Amino acid sequence: MSGKPPIDRTAIEQRLRSRGLRMPDEDLEPFAELVAMLDAAAEAVRAPLPVAAEPANVLMLPRTS
Amino acid sequence: MSALHDLSLAKLSRRIASRALSPVDLLESCIARIKALDGGLNSVLLLLEERAMAEARAAEAEIAAGNYRGPLHGIPIGLKDIYETAGIRTTAHSAVLRDHVPAEDATTVRLLREAGAVIPAKLATWEFAIGGTSFDLPWPPARNPWDRRLDPTGSSSGSAVAVAAGMLPGAMGSDTGGSIRNPASWCGIAGHKPTYGLVSRKGVLPLSWSLDHAGPMAWTAEDCALMMGVLAGHDPEDPASAQVPVPDFAGAIAEGRRHGLSGLRIGVVRHFFERDVPCTPPVLAAMEDSILAMRELGAELRDVTLPAYGDYAAPGNIIARAESWAVHDAWLTEDASRYGSYGRRRLASGAFITASDYLHAQRRRAVLIARTLEAMEGLDAIVFPTARGTAEPMGVDTVGPNGPPAFFARVFNLAGGPALSVCNGFSPEGLPVGLQIAGRPFADHLVLRIGDAVERALGTRMRRPVLEEVTA
Numbered sequence: 001m002s003g004k005p006p007i008d009r010t011a012i013e014q015r016l017r018s019r020g021l022r023m024p025d026e027d028l029e030p031f032a033e034l035v036a037m038l039d040a041a042a043e044a045v046r047a048p049l050p051v052a053a054e055p056a057n058v059l060m061l062p063r064t065s
Numbered sequence: 066m067s068a069l070h071d072l073s074l075a076k077l078s079r080r081i082a083s084r085a086l087s088p089v090d091l092l093e094s095c096i097a098r099i100k101a102l103d104g105g106l107n108s109v110l111l112l113l114e115e116r117a118m119a120e121a122r123a124a125e126a127e128i129a130a131g132n133y134r135g136p137l138h139g140i141p142i143g144l145k146d147i148y149e150t151a152g153i154r155t156t157a158h159s160a161v162l163r164d165h166v167p168a169e170d171a172t173t174v175r176l177l178r179e180a181g182a183v184i185p186a187k188l189a190t191w192e193f194a195i196g197g198t199s200f201d202l203p204w205p206p207a208r209n210p211w212d213r214r215l216d217p218t219g220s221s222s223g224s225a226v227a228v229a230a231g232m233l234p235g236a237m238g239s240d241t242g243g244s245i246r247n248p249a250s251w252c253g254i255a256g257h258k259p260t261y262g263l264v265s266r267k268g269v270l271p272l273s274w275s276l277d278h279a280g281p282m283a284w285t286a287e288d289c290a291l292m293m294g295v296l297a298g299h300d301p302e303d304p305a306s307a308q309v310p311v312p313d314f315a316g317a318i319a320e321g322r323r324h325g326l327s328g329l330r331i332g333v334v335r336h337f338f339e340r341d342v343p344c345t346p347p348v349l350a351a352m353e354d355s356i357l358a359m360r361e362l363g364a365e366l367r368d369v370t371l372p373a374y375g376d377y378a379a380p381g382n383i384i385a386r387a388e389s390w391a392v393h394d395a396w397l398t399e400d401a402s403r404y405g406s407y408g409r410r411r412l413a414s415g416a417f418i419t420a421s422d423y424l425h426a427q428r429r430r431a432v433l434i435a436r437t438l439e440a441m442e443g444l445d446a447i448v449f450p451t452a453r454g455t456a457e458p459m460g461v462d463t464v465g466p467n468g469p470p471a472f473f474a475r476v477f478n479l480a481g482g483p484a485l486s487v488c489n490g491f492s493p494e495g496l497p498v499g500l501q502i503a504g505r506p507f508a509d510h511l512v513l514r515i516g517d518a519v520e521r522a523l524g525t526r527m528r529r530p531v532l533e534e535v536t537a
Contacts, residue, residue: 019416020398027410034414037466038386042422044379045429053428 007032069094070231071529074288077234078136084128088139092121092183095141099186099232101534105213107205108226109186110146111154117141117185124181136291136315138181143236145224146187147194147270148174148279157270159192160203161396161403171268172300173237173279180295186233189223194239194272195389196408198222198460208459209252210530211496215456218251218463218471220244224282225252230532235283235292239269241276242385243451243474246486247463249282250451250472250499253488253530255516256282257289260506261481262307264293265300273388274305275427276381276478285526286487286516290314293509309507317510321518327363329515332440332447334371341374342469345454351490351498352450358522359448359515369447371440372433374473380433381475383418383426390415411464430479437480438505445511449473451486451499473501483509487516488525497525 012032016023023031069077069091080086096114103109124139149155149167156162170178177184189207191197198206198216207222209215210230217226221238225248228236238245240258249256259280269279281292293314300306333356338344344352360366390397393412401409441447452472457463463471477484482504489500500519504512520526 015417016413019394019413021413021416022401023409023413024402024406027406031410031414033466034410035417038382038414038418041379041382041426042418045383045422045425049425049428049432053432 070098072234073284073526074140074234075136075285075291078140078291081128081139082133082136088121088124088128088183089118091139092117092141092185095185095233098230102230102232102532106208106210106226106230108189108207108223108230108232110156110158110189110204110223111187113153113185113187117183120183124183127181134181135295137177137295140182140235141185141233142177142182142292143186143188143224143227143233144174144184145190145221145236145238147190147239148237149268149270150174150184150187153187155187155270157193158190158196158202158204159404159408163203167268169268172265172302173296174268176295182295186227188227188236191220191222191244192405192408193270193393193412194220194241194244195411196405197411197462197464199405199407200460201405206459209456210532211253211456214458215496216251216459216461218247218456221248221256221282225249225254225256228252228254228282228284229530231529235281235288238280238282240278240280240474240478241272242381242478243472245278245280245282246451246474246484246499246501247472249486250497251456253497253525254282254284255286255289255485255487255520256280257293257485257509257513258477258483259293259297259509260307260483262305263309263507263509264296265303265306267300267302271392273385275388276385278478285520286485286513287318289485290318290510290513290517293513297509307507312507312510314510314513317514318517321514325362326359326515326518329364329445329511330443331359331364331366331515332369332444333366334447334449335368336370337374337449337473342453342473344450347490347492348450348452348454348498351500354523355448355489355500355519358519362518362522369440369444371447371476372436374470374476377433377475377479378470380426380429381479383422384430386415387418387423390418434480437476441505445508446502446504446515448500448502451501455492455494455496455498477503482506483512485512485516487520489519489523490525491528
């Protein structure tokens with residue numbers, strides 16, 4: 001027993017189909033783990049931020065002229 | 066007298082400049098070593114023996130005629146196989162681009178050629194600089210020269226391996242989430258991720274536009290400084306290229322050799338390696354040795370607090386995966402089976418990130434950059450380990466969701482400032498450990514100066530991997 005909850009194959013296959021993607025069966029489990037990690041990351045970045053935090057600042061930073 | 070393959074790029078360069086060494090002899094030595102050793106290391110995807118020999122002969126003739134171009138003249142430099150080369154196959158180590166022959170050189174390749182460098186090889190990489198150490202690609206993965214059972218990690222795996230094994234004095238890598246610094250650490254070499262915008266990415270196959278950096282990998286920080294002297298500068302063909310004065314990298318190294326690190330203020334990000342991601346004993350011991358050495362060299366050191374290392378992970382992963390999906394979506398939806406398993410999974414995982422999440426990640430990135438720079442206020446550089454431990458067995462997944470992060474790289478891909486990895490020690494098993502030195506944007510010269518001083522103080526550049534000839 002790995003202790004990991006089983007993946008919802010139907011759900012992950014549905015998500016893949018929605019983007020026109022296909023993946024070999026053996027890829028599904030590790031792929032679902034990656035997607036779960038990114039889902040959690042997306043949740044984390046949605047937390048409130050100061051109004052002044054604009055993505056444009058990122059694009060300007062590396063330039064000094 | 067040391068064998069040529071034990072000498073740093075800088076030492077070889079000085080011999081060529083004084084005409085004590087012929088570029089042809091140097092190239093012959095590199096090619097002989099590649100042929101003898103690379104059968105067991107797999108760092109070279111394409112050996113350009115005839116072309117390179119013509120380039121070395123031309124360099125030799127020019128230098129003999131008194132037309133020495135500078136420190137890279139006649140020096141063999143390998144290219145990670147995501148650097149486009151005119152008329153030469155550029156595959157990204159992938160079946161997808163197996164037959165891709167670009168019409169033009171990448172800007173950095175052009176600059177290297179104009180500086181008189183010789184290009185003898187295209188080098189192994191993780192597939193499209195993301196795919197992991199894979200055994201289902203058209204070419205095998207590179208192996209760590211300190212122990213062939215171990216992983217060099219990536220993605221600039223071939224570049225790190227070729228340099229560490231003394232097969233090439235320098236190589237080009239790329240760094241989106243540590244892909245220069247991480248293999249530099251596990252292979253015991255120096256790797257420099259320049260400030261975002263300082264080195265052109267035009268003609269380097271993209272992975273994640275706002276995180277990608279092109280940069281040098283070599284035996285020493287001084288070698289990287291010499292390469293930066295050729296590579297840095299504005300490129301109107303790279304939309305992210307900065308128009309800023311280019312620092313005197315070699316001058317900064319010379320300054321450090323005259324004055325040590327006196328006058329420099331260096332922050333130690335102790336919470337990264339003691340609390341956020343606790344490191345292994347050899348890494349912790351090498352950190353303390355490095356801190357002591359920097360202090361003895363005259364630097365003023367103090368602990369500094371950045372946002373927790375984990376805070377950088379979520380925006381870093383969202384931005385990296387969303388941008389790499391944008392690069393690869395057409396190919397993946399057309400036929401994902403052409404990718405290796407690692408590459409396919411990692412690239413396709415970005416397919417479900419929404420525009421809103423991407424923008425929130427960029428907003429969070431802006432806040433993290435501000436906090437990082439604020440923490441560095443009054444400091445010339447900050448230091449922390451490159452990796453949590455030493456090299457792990459071939460194929461171990463260091464990017465996946467399981468376990469603590471293996472590397473401390475993401476911070477400066479997000480923040481854009483320079484970050485260098487140098488070898489600062491060895492484990493009891495003889496495996497190299499890396500120190501990361503990061504600076505404020507465009508202070509690459511200071512970072513390289515500190516790296517050079519640390520390498521020399523700790524004496525880590527006297528030790529090379531012991532290699533036996535392997536032909537298969």
